[in-house]
Amino acid sequence: MSELNFDEMSQEYFDVLRELGNIGAGNATTALAQMLQCKVDMSVPKVGLLEFKEVGEAMGGEEQIMAGIYLGVEGDITGSIMFLLEKDSARFLVSKLMGMQPEGEEFSEMELSALKEVGNIITGAYLNSLSTITNLKIFPTIPDMTVDMAGAIMSVPAIQFGAVGDRMLLIQTQFFDEVAIDGYFILIPDLESYSKILSALGMAL
Amino acid sequence: MAQVIKVGMADLNVCVSPDGITTLGLGSCVGIAIRDPMTKIGGLAHIMLPDSTTIRNNSNIPKFADTGIEELVKRVVARGANRSRLVAKIAGGAQMFSFGGGNSETIRVGERNVEATKKKLAQLKIPVLAEDTGKNYGRTVIFYPETGDFVIRAVGKPEKTI
Numbered sequence: 001m002s003e004l005n006f007d008e009m010s011q012e013y014f015d016v017l018r019e020l021g022n023i024g025a026g027n028a029t030t031a032l033a034q035m036l037q038c039k040v041d042m043s044v045p046k047v048g049l050l051e052f053k054e055v056g057e058a059m060g061g062e063e064q065i066m067a068g069i070y071l072g073v074e075g076d077i078t079g080s081i082m083f084l085l086e087k088d089s090a091r092f093l094v095s096k097l098m099g100m101q102p103e104g105e106e107f108s109e110m111e112l113s114a115l116k117e118v119g120n121i122i123t124g125a126y127l128n129s130l131s132t133i134t135n136l137k138i139f140p141t142i143p144d145m146t147v148d149m150a151g152a153i154m155s156v157p158a159i160q161f162g163a164v165g166d167r168m169l170l171i172q173t174q175f176f177d178e179v180a181i182d183g184y185f186i187l188i189p190d191l192e193s194y195s196k197i198l199s200a201l202g203m204a205l
Numbered sequence: 206m207a208q209v210i211k212v213g214m215a216d217l218n219v220c221v222s223p224d225g226i227t228t229l230g231l232g233s234c235v236g237i238a239i240r241d242p243m244t245k246i247g248g249l250a251h252i253m254l255p256d257s258t259t260i261r262n263n264s265n266i267p268k269f270a271d272t273g274i275e276e277l278v279k280r281v282v283a284r285g286a287n288r289s290r291l292v293a294k295i296a297g298g299a300q301m302f303s304f305g306g307g308n309s310e311t312i313r314v315g316e317r318n319v320e321a322t323k324k325k326l327a328q329l330k331i332p333v334l335a336e337d338t339g340k341n342y343g344r345t346v347i348f349y350p351e352t353g354d355f356v357i358r359a360v361g362k363p364e365k366t367i
Binding site for chain 1: 345360
């Protein structure tokens, strides 16, 4: 098998990954709606292969404060997945979930814990749909979360992409409830896992 | 008017006093600022990975500590800095998450970036005057070749200058 290289990836593969992102985000939206017990709409996800220099800009600036939930992926494929949420969106979600107004500027322990759970459910739904489509066993590991500058959080997946190429795949999804919630998914399969996903979908590399 | 030049991820640039040079939201990456205190010519690199020699796809020079620092020194010297007077300050190399996708190599990448940075600077005989590295939070840095001040900002923490 030739090594998969994002920089030379064909439009076809890109479309498949986009579609996977679409379905995953759709599932995640359903999970979010169930959790909040209200209707949540989702815009068509924007999928982009970004150069590292552009990553911060794409998320509203490197210094934009975001909540990042990061977990490992095990099973037939290995790698990691990250879900990022803009701070105000995170606040909104948590207050909705806990049925109370947020206090102060910083997240409380309780709110952080709720937010981690939101991330866990959303990424779980995303991985579930990926597992169903590809018929591969995919298990998430225990998540970790941080609230920090977008650039700093993004450095973690960027470094993983950086080990194999000069661009990273970012899926941006906008959820709509009473307010628009911007969420970003970054799926980071190991190289072998990319080929596994693509071949499970009947695409030869 | 003094300007502040922006450096992105896996990027580097040269800066001459009175201008400043910045890179935003350093996570596990490392920001390396060097300058010649006499000519007040300096530069900043934002590296992502420790070692270009262990990776096949390594044409992106500013992405790696080893090749990035070499290139930064070359560019600063080409601009008029004296090679033997160069001094450095470094920041970043945080561990943003307490797990790294189940891979210990990934989890320690911040630490390894800092180690590789110091190793390369030592090899080039450029002294590290100050550092703010490690921990678990992101940093925005601004470097002023005029004074050598390396200003570090982090979320929910007071600004500091090293």
